Amino acid sequence: MSESRGDDDDSGGSQKVGVKTAEMSTISPIAPSSKQAKHWAKQYRTEISASISSVASTAFAYPLDSVKTRMQAYKFEHFTNCVQHTYKTEGYKGFWRGALAPMASIAFVRTVSFSIYQKAKYKYSAAIGQATGNEEPLVVVNRPGSIPTFQTVLCFGAAGATAGGLIAGIACPFELTKQAAQISVLMANKSSTSMDDPIGRSYQQKGTFATAKNIVLHRGFSGLYSGFSLHLVRDTIGTSIYFMTYESTKQLLVKFQGSDSPTSPLSVVTAGGICGLVSWACIYPIDSAKTHYQRNCLTKPKGEPVKMPKIQFFNAKMYRGLGVSMARSCLLNALYFSCFESIKKYINHLPNPIAQDGDLVT
DSSP states (O other), X not given: OOOOOSOTTOHHHHHHHHHHHHHHHTSOSSSOOHHHHHHHHHHTHHHHHHHHHHHHHHHHHHHHHHHXXXXXXXXXXXXXXXXXXXXHHHOGGGGGTTOHHHHXXXXXXXXXXXXXXXXXXXXXXXHHHHHHSSOOHHHHHTSTTOOOOHHHHHHHHHHHHHHHHHHXXXXXXXXXHHHHHHTHHHHHHXXXXXXXXXXXXXXXXXXXXXXXXXXHHHHOGGGGGTTHHHHHHHHHHHHHHHXXXXXXXXXXXXXXXXXXXXXXXXXXXXXXXXHHHHHHHHHHHHHHHHHHHHHHHHTSOTTOOOOOOOOOTTOGGGGXXXXXXXXXXXXXXXXXHHHHHHHHHHHHTSOOOBOTTSOBOO
16 A cells, blocks of 8 residues: 655645545455556566466367367267267267366466466576576567577576476366366266276266366375376476477567567467467377376276376377367467467556555555
């Protein structure tokens, strides 16, 4: 809350203090003032932008993510076959099954991930500049007309790997719950032909939290982290490639456009789409292995060993659903980064939260 800095012996200053006190008495002690809200928005602009963009992009692309998971976990001839089977057995709701968990968790996970990335980016930039004796990578990137260098790519890649590795511990239980909900009907249908597999059937027709509870019931609390090692490898490598591609592509596009702004709308939406395509193309076999392993864990009781699948690059079966996954990732990230940069730019252009008297709202 701002404090008056007028001289106590100045009658005009005393009147101002009195007026301020009267005005403050009409302000809710709970609801922040407009100045406080603007100050808070500017301070947490990355988190606000990331959370809003995550919810919007996840809601838009979720049906494609659901189809991708089904194609990885079970064998479908092609994308259309999977869509038709899902609609026939589950209706339209099937494409949105398990959406509650990612809608809530992805907003949180991405917000934390972007916060870590932003802080790590500046730390690595300063460290690289000090180690090489050259300009810091972020100084180079923000200079109009610059192109990616080894140092800038290294900075973004290291920051992305740091964010991906640290966030994996939070993201793994949410993603496993989402996957279990998405393939619950498929697991139940497969289990119906086998009388000795009641666990697979137990996931059917359950909400997000009931699904998580079911996992704990059959696998224990540690069951929520089934496949964590594969998740960690996927997110560390994938997030590194993701941010390297996004930042470097955006930098090149800004140069070729001749734009003075490092976040021109065309460069942002294009770089967002490309980074989604490149990162998923590189890590897809890891994600497929993770999906296979987690699916098998979901149908086994606690204590029963589950064989860890091999990560086989260039093996056709490890790339089932790649096309729909890349299309989903391209659309999701193009939308995500467009929203993210637009919201952040809007917050940056808000007036500085300084009172008319010159008091900074803290």
